[in-house]
Amino acid sequence: DVKVTQSSRYLVKRTGEKVFLECVQDMDHENMFWYRQDPGLGLRLIYFSYDVKMKEKGDIPEGYSVSREKKERFSLILESASTNQTSMYLCASSPTGTGYNQPQHFGDGTRLSIL
Amino acid sequence: AQSVTQLGSHVSVSEGALVLLRCNYSSSVPPYLFWYVQYPNQGLQLLLKYTTGATLVKGINGFEAEFKKSETSFHLTKPSAHMSDAAEYFCAVSVQGAQKLVFGQGTRLTINP
Numbered sequence: 001d002v003k004v005t006q007s008s009r010y011l012v013k014r015t016g017e018k019v020f021l022e023c024v025q026d027m028d029h030e031n032m033f034w035y036r037q038d039p040g041l042g043l044r045l046i047y048f049s050y051d052v053k054m055k056e057k058g059d060i061p062e063g064y065s066v067s068r069e070k071k072e073r074f075s076l077i078l079e080s081a082s083t084n085q086t087s088m089y090l091c092a093s094s095p096t097g098t099g100y101n102q103p104q105h106f107g108d109g110t111r112l113s114i115l
Numbered sequence: 116a117q118s119v120t121q122l123g124s125h126v127s128v129s130e131g132a133l134v135l136l137r138c139n140y141s142s143s144v145p146p147y148l149f150w151y152v153q154y155p156n157q158g159l160q161l162l163l164k165y166t167t168g169a170t171l172v173k174g175i176n177g178f179e180a181e182f183k184k185s186e187t188s189f190h191l192t193k194p195s196a197h198m199s200d201a202a203e204y205f206c207a208v209s210v211q212g213a214q215k216l217v218f219g220q221g222t223r224l225t226i227n228p
Contacts, residue, residue, distance in 0.1 A: 004158070033215070040124060042205060042220040043159075058215065090158055103149060104216060106158030 003027070006091050006107040014115055019078040021110050023091030030096060032074035033104060034058075034066060037088040049074055081114045088112075117142045117208045121219035129227045134178075134193040136222050138206035141187065148189040149207040149216065150180055159205060165189065176200070201226045 007022035025032065031050050035043040035058075045058030047066040055066050063085060067075045074093075078085055088111050092104040122137035140146055147166050151159040163174025170182040176199075180191045189206060203223045207216040 009156075035218075040220060042121075043218040045215055048215055092159075103161040103164055104159075106151075106160070108156070108158045 004091055004093055004105050004107040006089075006110050008110050009108065010111050010113075012113045012115060013078075013081050015081060015083060017078075017081045017114075019081050019112070019114075021076040021078075021089055021091075021112070023074045023076070023107055024072050025074075025091075025093040025105070026072065027093060027095070027105065028071065029093035029105075030071075031094045031104075032068065033092040033094075034064075034074065034076045035090045035092065036060070037090055037109070043090065046076065083114050086112060086114045117146065117210055117213070117217045119206050119208050119217055119219035121204075121206050121222050123222055124220060125223045125225070127225040127227060128196050130198055131195050134191070134196045134200065134224065136191040136204050136206075136224065138180075138189045138191065138219060139187055140189060140206075140208045142208060142210055144210050147209045147211075148180075148182060149209075150174065150178070150189075150191050151205045151207065152176075153203045153205065153221075155202070162191070162204075196224075196226050198226050198228065200224060 004025045033048040034046045049055045049068045065077045090109045091107045094102045094104045118141045120139045149164045150162040153159045163172045165172045165182045173179045178193045206219040
């Protein structure tokens with residue numbers, strides 16, 4: 001079965017820290033995505049990647065960066081965490097070079113609190 | 116650019132009643148439409164999708180949705196609600212050539228016993 005694994009379910013960090021969120025998929029998918037989910041705002045795309053070492057900005061990339069050194073792994077980095085980055089973060093993956101008609105498969109999310 | 120509007124951030128129905136969750140989209144080209152469900156403390160799971168062909172799409176857990184181009188809608192229905200249907204539901208749209216999905220704001224479904 002399809003599996004997207006996020007390294008932490010809950011994470012508490014302090015303002016100014018550099019934070020790493022890790023995501024691994026076992027489906028050999030080309031596309032990987034990072035979203036943040038906030039009440040009333042739905043899912044907003046932060047960054048996505050359609051190949052190793054490739055990345056594209058989503059709708060809200062400010063304050064974030066990403067890394068994709070291997071096909072199965074996609075990392076989200078908060079360069080200097082701030083309280084307004086407290087949120088639920090969801091990783092997803094999808095097959096094929098253009099995932100427009102393919103469903104995305106989601107991890108269980110990381111609930112990140114910045115104090 | 117595409118967009119999705121889900122009408123009603125919170126819907127409450129009685130067990131056994133009809134479930135209707137509304138989704139309207141905006142797209143200048145033919146859309147691909149998805150419904151996802153999110154149970155508490157979990158990620159999103161695909162319920163159903165419309166790409167091309169039959170406009171009435173059946174999904175898992177007894178849900179279905181109908182693509183109506185004239186109304187730019189893709190409403191989700193289930194004839195008889197079950198307690199286990201309590202969750203948050205997201206509608207999403209994509210188009211050919213796009214690399215990403217655009218999600219609606221979500222609708223939280225509550226089932227009353």
